[in-house]
Amino acid sequence: MKIGIVSQWYAPEPVVIPGNLAEDLVTRGHEVRVLTGFPNYPEGKIYPGYQQRWNDRSREAGVSIRRVPLYANHDSSAVRRAANYLSYAATSTLAALRFLGDVDVVYVYLTPATVFAAPALLKALRGIPTVIHVQDIWPESVTSSAMAPSGRVGRTAERTLHAVMRRIYRAAAGIAVIAPTMRDMVVDRGADPRRTRVILNWADENLFRPVSSTPEARRDIGYRDRCTIMYAGTMGPFQNIESAVRAAASLSDRDEVDLVLAGSGTAEQSARDLAAELGADNIRFLGRRPIADMAALYGAADFQLVSLRDVPIFQGTIPSKLQSALACGSPVVVSVPGDCAELVETNGVGLACPPDNWRLLADRFHQAAKLPADERAEMAQRAHSVYQTRMSRQAGIDQLEDMLIEAAVTGRRER
The missing domain is CATH 3.40.50.2000 (Glycogen Phosphorylase B;)
Known part of the structure; x- marks a missing residue:
């Protein structure tokens, strides 16, 4: 044709x-x-x-x-x-x-x-x-x-x-x-x-693919031998970065979870200010990174965070960050309404909670940190398999x- x-x-x-x-x-x-x-x-x-x-x-x-x-x-x-x-x-x-x-x-x-x-x-x-x-x-x-x-x-x-x-x-x-x-x-x-x-x-498969964790990538994200959850992408009014900062800062034992944020946008500075105000030493901002480096950074973290505000149109949205994470074989924590959360829970590729509720998100961070290594590895394998068959x-x-x-x-x- x-x-x-x-x-x-x-x-x-x-x-x-x-x-x-x-x-x-x-x-x-x-x-x-x-x-x-x-x-x-x-x-x-x-x-x-x-x-x-x-x-x-x-x-x-x-x-x-x-x-x-x-x-x-x-x-x-x-x-x-x-x-x-x-x-x-x-x-x-x-x-x-x-x-x-x-x-x-x-x-x-x-x-x-x-x-x-x-x-x-x-x-x-x-x-x-x-x-x-x-x-x-x-x-x-x-x-x-x-x-x-x-x-x-x-x-x-x-x-x-x-x-x-x-x-x-x-x-x-x-x-x-x-x-x-x-x-x-x-x-x-x-x-x-x-x-x-x-x-x-689908994701850009030339860039997003499973990459084993390397010492260089772990140093790049400041990995400290604890559960590391990474948010990568735009930090704007719809991404609700504030909830992620509050959730990570609220954990009673901050040693169990690090939140790493890679990217920039109009909400970045307010998120940095909030983290400083809360005294959250388990939150790190990496700034914008070349997209060619992201698969390696994904491989160095344990989970990828997908977050959106509770807006009606997002009920029918599956953010591109989800495809990128699953293409890399990375489990996810999602705080998104509707179809995205259902896909994650139904296929067992991560943990989900309703959006705009930082306390529930903190609970999911805690669950992620307590997940045994073998279960996390199985979740990662399912993530890549679901991407290959459906996305x-x-x-x-x-x-x-x-x-x-x-x-x-x-x-x-x-x-």
């Missing part, structure tokens, strides 16, 4: 799904064309070596790539973030008819929702079917953030986005979602349940390819 991929983000940006899909579809015999923007995520600055221009085309790993200009930004300004999203929507739509006008089917990496502008045009003018891969729920992903407008403007924006999302879901020939509860949400909002499938995201790159791409073929065949019949 001729397959188009529309994604605002693409390698070398740290978004692996579209690039992995494109490369693997080529190896399976398909012709693949990617319509994307110039790389600027997550810093909001165009990457070195790239210069924005209109007709930028390249070929990588057998994939034809066209990059279109956009307004590069990823800061906390609602206006500038909207300009980033809408600029890509506009330029990709202008480029779509010529670049993707003869493909059999289009895959859409649906975040933000504005990326559907170009596929909508292809559907309207050429009848080209689309398979959308929903990564977050709109409008809640917008309205739950600090950038969302309030009052009448906010309510109007929310109603408008709800109407837009209903039209997107109904227009899609196939919908892949990343968690079971997310499937229920999109079906309630107009998606055809017969065309909606749960396909769990791996091959498992995900097998299912997405099936959806693309089905949509293309159905689309030919309807045209």
Whole structure:
């Protein structure tokens, strides 16, 4: 088939799904064309070596790539973030008819929702079917953030986005979602349940894989021969780092648990201040580390922490940190609502508790520290096995390819 991929983000940006899909579809015999923007995520600055221009085309790993200009930004300004999203929507739509006008089917990496502008045009003018891969729920992903407008403007924006999302879901020939509860949400909002499938995201398997603990990595995280729980990633308003700090600091015998935090973000400084205020000498901040080093750091720790606030949209979210941890064969402690906690508990790959309750999280830290070494090793083996069977790159791409073929065949019949 001729397959188009529309994604605002693409390698070398740290978004692996579209690039992995494109490369693997080529190896399976398909012709693949990617319509994307110039790389600027997550810093909001165009990457070195790239210069924005209109007709930028390249070929990588057998994939034809066209990059279109956009307004590069990823800061906390609602206006500038909207300009980033809408600029890509506009330029990709202008480029779509010529670049993707003869493909059999289009895959859409649906975040933000504005990326559907170009596929909508292809559907309207050429009848080209689309398979959308929903990564977050709109409008809640917008309205739950600090950038969302309030009052009448906010309510109007929310109603408008709800109407837009209903039209997107109904227009899609196939919908892949990343968690079971997310499937229920999109079906309630107009998606055809017969065309909606749960396909769990995968990790960057070139980076995240089982790595044995080394003396160098243990020194790097400050390992002190006690249960070490590591949080790795963004420290923002949704990650609830404060609860993790309070939980670790509250343990009566701090010698049993170390909490190591690798990463940065808007909540990092307040977490550092809180740890200092509580006098928690069992908490260490490593700062941002190169992603290429993370598998080794995972291997040096005993558990990975996955934490999110208790926000309704997170009921249907499985954070990417979970896939990365399980791909490395690392057991987890999760303080996340909904599907993520259920997956962990059902498969025996870690310990779970409700979010926004640091006392319960402290209890899980204590349980992790008391877990016998042989049980922890069995948990680690299950973690990697669950990743391979349910979340791996091959498992995900097998299912997405099936959806693309089905949509293309159905689309030919309807045209």
